[in-house]
Amino acid sequence: MKRLAAVVALLGLATVTACSGNTGDKSAAGGGDGGGGLYTTIDAIKPSLDVNGPINPWSPKGNAFWGYNAMRIAWSKNHLTDPNQFYPGIAASWEIAPDNSSITLHLQPNNKWSDGKPVTAEDVKFSIALAYTQGSTAFAIDPGAAGAASEVEVVDDKTVKISQDMKNPSVTFVRGVMDSFIVPQHVWSSVLPADFWDKLKAARGEGADAENARAEITALSEKVLAFAPPKDVSAGPFALERMNPGEALLVKNKNFYNAANVGPDQVKMLNSTGNEQIWNYLIAGKLDSAPFTAVPADVMKRISSTPGNAVVKGFSPVSLGLAFNQAKKPYDNVHVRRGLAYLINREEVTTIASPEGGTPAVTTTGIHQKPAAEWLGAELGELEPYKLDPAKAEEEFKKAGLKKEGGKWTLPDGTPWKFTINVPTPFSDWVSGAKAVTSQLTAAGVDAEVLTVADYPLYLKEIAEGKYDVGFWLVALGPAPYNIYQRLYGASNGWAILGGKVKHSAPGKNGNWMGGPETIEVDGAKVNPGELTAKLNSASEDEQKTIVGQLAKAANQDLPVVQLWDYVNTQFVNTNHFTGFPENDSDLLRQPAGVWIQLGMVKKK
Amino acid sequence: MTAFARRLAGHLARGLVMILIVTTVSFFVIRSVPGDPMAARYEKMVEQGMSPEAAQRAVEVLFGFAPTGSLWQQYVDYMSGLARLDLGQSLTVPGVGVSTVLFSAAKWTILPVLAGTLLSFLIGIVMGVYAAIKRSGKLGDILAISGSLLHGVPQYVLALLLGAVFTTLWPILPQGGTADIMFEPGFNAGYIGSLVEHATLPVLTYALAGYGGWILAMKSSVVTVLGDDFILAAELRGLKRGFIFRYVARNAILPLFTILALSLGMLFGGAIFIERIFNYPGLGLMLIDSITNRDYALMGGAFLLITAAIIVANIAADLFYTVIDPRVRSGEGVA
Numbered sequence: 001m002k003r004l005a006a007v008v009a010l011l012g013l014a015t016v017t018a019c020s021g022n023t024g025d026k027s028a029a030g031g032g033d034g035g036g037g038l039y040t041t042i043d044a045i046k047p048s049l050d051v052n053g054p055i056n057p058w059s060p061k062g063n064a065f066w067g068y069n070a071m072r073i074a075w076s077k078n079h080l081t082d083p084n085q086f087y088p089g090i091a092a093s094w095e096i097a098p099d100n101s102s103i104t105l106h107l108q109p110n111n112k113w114s115d116g117k118p119v120t121a122e123d124v125k126f127s128i129a130l131a132y133t134q135g136s137t138a139f140a141i142d143p144g145a146a147g148a149a150s151e152v153e154v155v156d157d158k159t160v161k162i163s164q165d166m167k168n169p170s171v172t173f174v175r176g177v178m179d180s181f182i183v184p185q186h187v188w189s190s191v192l193p194a195d196f197w198d199k200l201k202a203a204r205g206e207g208a209d210a211e212n213a214r215a216e217i218t219a220l221s222e223k224v225l226a227f228a229p230p231k232d233v234s235a236g237p238f239a240l241e242r243m244n245p246g247e248a249l250l251v252k253n254k255n256f257y258n259a260a261n262v263g264p265d266q267v268k269m270l271n272s273t274g275n276e277q278i279w280n281y282l283i284a285g286k287l288d289s290a291p292f293t294a295v296p297a298d299v300m301k302r303i304s305s306t307p308g309n310a311v312v313k314g315f316s317p318v319s320l321g322l323a324f325n326q327a328k329k330p331y332d333n334v335h336v337r338r339g340l341a342y343l344i345n346r347e348e349v350t351t352i353a354s355p356e357g358g359t360p361a362v363t364t365t366g367i368h369q370k371p372a373a374e375w376l377g378a379e380l381g382e383l384e385p386y387k388l389d390p391a392k393a394e395e396e397f398k399k400a401g402l403k404k405e406g407g408k409w410t411l412p413d414g415t416p417w418k419f420t421i422n423v424p425t426p427f428s429d430w431v432s433g434a435k436a437v438t439s440q441l442t443a444a445g446v447d448a449e450v451l452t453v454a455d456y457p458l459y460l461k462e463i464a465e466g467k468y469d470v471g472f473w474l475v476a477l478g479p480a481p482y483n484i485y486q487r488l489y490g491a492s493n494g495w496a497i498l499g500g501k502v503k504h505s506a507p508g509k510n511g512n513w514m515g516g517p518e519t520i521e522v523d524g525a526k527v528n529p530g531e532l533t534a535k536l537n538s539a540s541e542d543e544q545k546t547i548v549g550q551l552a553k554a555a556n557q558d559l560p561v562v563q564l565w566d567y568v569n570t571q572f573v574n575t576n577h578f579t580g581f582p583e584n585d586s587d588l589l590r591q592p593a594g595v596w597i598q599l600g601m602v603k604k605k
Numbered sequence: 606m607t608a609f610a611r612r613l614a615g616h617l618a619r620g621l622v623m624i625l626i627v628t629t630v631s632f633f634v635i636r637s638v639p640g641d642p643m644a645a646r647y648e649k650m651v652e653q654g655m656s657p658e659a660a661q662r663a664v665e666v667l668f669g670f671a672p673t674g675s676l677w678q679q680y681v682d683y684m685s686g687l688a689r690l691d692l693g694q695s696l697t698v699p700g701v702g703v704s705t706v707l708f709s710a711a712k713w714t715i716l717p718v719l720a721g722t723l724l725s726f727l728i729g730i731v732m733g734v735y736a737a738i739k740r741s742g743k744l745g746d747i748l749a750i751s752g753s754l755l756h757g758v759p760q761y762v763l764a765l766l767l768g769a770v771f772t773t774l775w776p777i778l779p780q781g782g783t784a785d786i787m788f789e790p791g792f793n794a795g796y797i798g799s800l801v802e803h804a805t806l807p808v809l810t811y812a813l814a815g816y817g818g819w820i821l822a823m824k825s826s827v828v829t830v831l832g833d834d835f836i837l838a839a840e841l842r843g844l845k846r847g848f849i850f851r852y853v854a855r856n857a858i859l860p861l862f863t864i865l866a867l868s869l870g871m872l873f874g875g876a877i878f879i880e881r882i883f884n885y886p887g888l889g890l891m892l893i894d895s896i897t898n899r900d901y902a903l904m905g906g907a908f909l910l911i912t913a914a915i916i917v918a919n920i921a922a923d924l925f926y927t928v929i930d931p932r933v934r935s936g937e938g939v940a
Contacts, residue, residue, distance in 0.1 A: 038787075045653065048894065051886075052701045052709055060646070060667060061698045078654065135662035172656055221666040226700020242790070245713060245886030246782020246803070268786055273894070277884050280773060280780050318652065457640030457899050460648060464641070477651055486657050497658070 036265035044291030054228030067594025112255035138176025261600030308576035314589035316569035317478035321561030327507035327515030339396035353433030358565035495530025642899035714887030721811020729819020737827035756817025781884025866922030
């Protein structure tokens, strides 16, 4: 018994000691020398840290944190209509040829890797070679792919010129180049063979040699993806010092070109596996900044009441749509879809489902309302708003041949009509939104229900297999107009770009679960929305505007989805320790806090 | 070969067969889990602003590691890899072996589970003896009620309650992770203190969840032993109460050792809920992550490890019983 008592006492002592551990012997972690403080945050791109992940920006679980220790050539502003606007990154400035045929990058003159070696044009060229193995848009080896770079030329130690293959140009070429990660050649050199560029040249040809070269480059992709440098050598404002399963510590890179203006000396990344943990961190005031997290109103109140916490809001290029499977009856009938749109009160649905992170869609066009105003101008006001109007809904349902018996709508042959919305269970705002929609429809005589699906991978599989009549679907994923409209008139609706040509698959084939017709009538004329969408990839700015106008009208009339709410980029900052955060509507809200810090905005209080 | 060695060999053979069966079943069950990890990854990349073509190419590169060939061929490959102790590569952490991922997560499950279970066992059996001896008094009642209460509350409810109290209402303990990253890992007071601090809530949950069962089982066992003839004989011989206590406790505790070993194995299953609630990155959290990402290789490895833990715990319980109970050693057997 005495021994037992001693063990218990020791355990108790250890716990007490531990509970007061915050005053213990914390080591100064590396680079901090100016009292710049510790900045604590959660990475929006990788909310779940993985201690086994390599320091590799191409690895989906890599410990390369964008804007902190992983650097891009430049950081996109995600401008509403212009995808070619950027903040400097590895490149200090750039010149884009008027026809988008090339871009010349001028690197930061004084930038060095964290190990003291200079960042050179050769590093950029080598990183582009790595990007070719991963097949990013701008650096695809497939000769038929859109927007491939044809040449990478080192002009001098700090200048690189990248030319586009103008046989198949893309308006997103520049964005694709700028989004490239740059890593140190002297650390990664073993990953690529010395004759990589010769292989790439051969891969662009035809015949057996080209096939072999392509296969070799594809094989390299796995090697690149799995490469794990033993130590972080970063050209960003920070370098990874160490991590454990719950946290990562990054310390200031004194060789970073703008190190003098980098506020924090250290950054602590916290792991999170769910929204609740982020809420708790925020309520406790532990985060200097946090990404968008779906937050119920009561939790928002508690977060806001924590001293120093503030909410910053901006544009988020995402909307939520109620998507129909038009291969199924009665959703093949546009009047049914329109009737349903007239029965949904989007204000109420948004208030219930996403009061802090969404605004009701002003109409349904496939575009988020902010860029819609830019793209469409006065035309936006001419589109059908689909405001709540039960009388119009009744009219549309009758046009579709639906019948109302005993206060309930039935199919044209008199059989019951069950309107079922499928949503993935973990998306709590979608579940709430779907329930709000079904309540409204039920009150209007449509027998409606919500079915939840265990998780997102299962949801995506089943929706792609055409198992659902109606589901929730993210749309308007801008800023490039092609990216926006491929959600409505892309692979999910049967259109795919193969070898530079648009091909349409029948409903139920090749991932076509939306099942819309290949051509639709808009203002009395037949249009092929998939072909129009594909054209957005290479059209000039004026042409894009015309096409976007046509597609918005098509989406507004044909309603492949009923747009419910436009997401708002809601972020949290805490000003107790740092100031200088982006303000409402700043472009920078669409970049990680590491980019704010490297630009010199965030300052220790 | 001694009787003990024969017994051990028999157990190991049966254990291997069981692992083989469970591995086979879990292989096919895991691969029948519906859901498309490629589609999920593609969606995420597009939502993050990547162009559809780039996202498509990226998932093709990433899932180039995905198993190919018929299900039967995949099974043969998997089992032959297993025979070489190769569990394959994780899909979500390219280039990293499943065994590396598993072992890095396992230590964060094994230590808290062991600590919590042993803590609950020690406190539970001591309190169980008191509850039996004082069963007619108030102390006995209080102890018995505390046992019933805690035995009835599910582990995850306890975890939620403890989390709410100690991380939100009275936030004196951390909300997740294994240690504060600001401490240099190593044998130093700050780091060890931080480890203990972060493990406190999971350990406390395991301990409280197990305590009710131990106290009730021990009380029942002690009451049974108290009625045995040898206790009466001991009392008649005029032995002191302390000696009686030792005789009673030693005999009453024997059946509980079997349950202890088994519960250690079973607790790995419970860790899934506890680790999720406390964001404690052990096997349970890793398993949830692998299921969400449909990382078949990692899921298979995690199931295999949990199965092996339960089987090893069974064997250990049986062998341990052989060691501590002379009746088993002598072949009398115990029911």
